[in-house]
Amino acid sequence: MxxxxxxxxxxxxxxxxxxxxxxxxxxxxxxxxxxxxxxxxxxxxxxxxxxxxxxxxxxxxxxDKKSILIEKIKTIIIQMIHHTQEDIKINFSDYLSEKLHHNYNYLANLFSDAQGTTIEHYIIYNKIERVKELMIYGELTITEIAYKMNYSSVAHLSSQFKKVTGLSPSHFKQLKDKRRNQIEEIAYDTGKKN
CATH class of the missing domain: 3.30.70.100 (Alpha-Beta Plaits)
Known part of the structure; x- marks a missing residue:
């Protein structure tokens, strides 16, 4: 069952x-x-x-069967973006249709009606969250991240990143680095007093 x-x-x-x-x-x-x-x-x-x-x-x-289907859509997207180590090199609409055995237009309309947003926006939001995570880890360059997340270019990633967060990727990285510097300064100042 x-x-x-x-x-x-x-x-x-x-x-x-x-x-x-x-x-x-x-x-x-x-x-x-x-x-x-x-x-x-x-x-x-x-x-x-x-x-x-x-x-x-x-x-x-x-x-509810429709709720179950919507949750399956979300789960597949989250799994592909957040829980795979492979580079994302798929067409999500084809992949969702194939995995869920439904026409993509049906899935997209069902999702939009229930969630108030499109599957595409849901994918973009999750990809940007994953990009932020990868930037925070600092192990990959922005070019490598763009490739890993299947963006056609760094400019495309930057454009979507700015639309979602209001910041450019480089500004986001500067904020992260500035915060890290402040933490290191606190550790340095604390160590100096001892």
Whole structure:
């Protein structure tokens, strides 16, 4: 039996769900982002307990097929952008259609109606969050980040970054570096007094 869980987008969430399932003595086959497959049907009582436990952990058991589909769209996007080490070299519309077995126009309209934003904006927002994360780590140049995140150019990345954050990538990096310098100065000043 498959169950679908809203907001289950991290490894920590998967661990929490596994613990809840163990507590309920529900043997599971799979616990993945947004989805659980258990070996047997669950009683109404078990379902209510599961629902309650998930809510206490910030997660939500879903029943509505459209809500489940929207959550699957989000989970696939988050997984591809935030939880893969590979460079993103896919066409999201084709990928979503293929993974979810629905026409992309149907998925896009469903998502927009329910979320008040387009799939494209959701992807852009998540890509920019990932770009910020990669910039903070400081291991890649902006050119390498643009390539990794499948931007056609650094200019394209910079344009989207500025639209979403209000800052250019270089200004964002300067703010991050300035903050780091201030922390280093505090550590230096503290060390000087001793």
């Amino acid at each position: 498959k169950l679908f869980i809203k907001y289950m987008v991290s490894n920590r969430c998967k661990m929490v769900v596994k613990e809840i399932l163990k507590e309920l003595n529900l043997p599971f086959i799979l616990v993945d982002f947004g989805e659980v497959e258990i070996m047997e049907d669950i009683s109404l009582e078990q379902r209510e307990f599961l629902k309650k436990e998930l809510l206490e952990s910030g997660l939500e058991l879903m029943d």
